[in-house]
Amino acid sequence: MADVNRGNRPLSPFMIGPYYRPQMTSISSIMVRITGIALLGAALLVVWWLLAAATSSSYYDVVNGLLTCWFGDLIMFAATWALWFHVLGMVRHAIWDFGYCIEVAISEKMGWGMFIGASILTVITAIVV
Template sequence: MAEAKRVERPLSPHLQIYRPQLTSITSILTRITGNGLIVGTLLAVWWLLAAAVSPEYFAYANAVATSWFGDLVFFLSAWALWYHYLAGLRHLYYDAGKGLDIPTAEKLGWACVIGSVVLTVITVILV
């Protein structure tokens, strides 16, 4: 029997030619922001519980919540909340059977990304 000639091929050729699409990125971002909201919620709940425990413990929790780390967590949580909200509205629109063509889906994806940034900036300015 003749010996088969092996050709060296990459294990995942699709990864060399695949270009991430905006719709897939926004889908992944929706999942990330949904899970990321947990971090901001946990920090806020910890801060409230610390207020109920003792003044000393609240001072410690307040120092963390008002530090650069707390500010960053709350800022990113505000952005994640706005993004997740807008993505939810987009999915309601999709559920109605509208906006499913690629150009509209990409416009809605950009609307979620840009809209969430604009709404976060407005929120930070007003609050």
């Protein structure tokens, strides 16, 4: 049967721009996925560093030099932020799994808390380590 209400259906949330206003809950959820992928890349860099250490001292010096220069430090700082954001996202989802804080206003505050909390925890980690 033909769909007679085709034009009356809501548009997809993936049409970000003039048709869809991004919300904190959707942005924070998308960022959890992005940080998960970024953490995989950071883990591969750490594995590369460990393999270089197991291979030879000259190869280790090259890889260690890349990961400890200003750009490597920047990547690891961003990876630390991604790790904290991802952890806070998992905590948020665990809270939701128990049925708490699922109201929209509270969920948006939790999304802001994830961004702010990840930033604060990253700075604390950088100071301590």
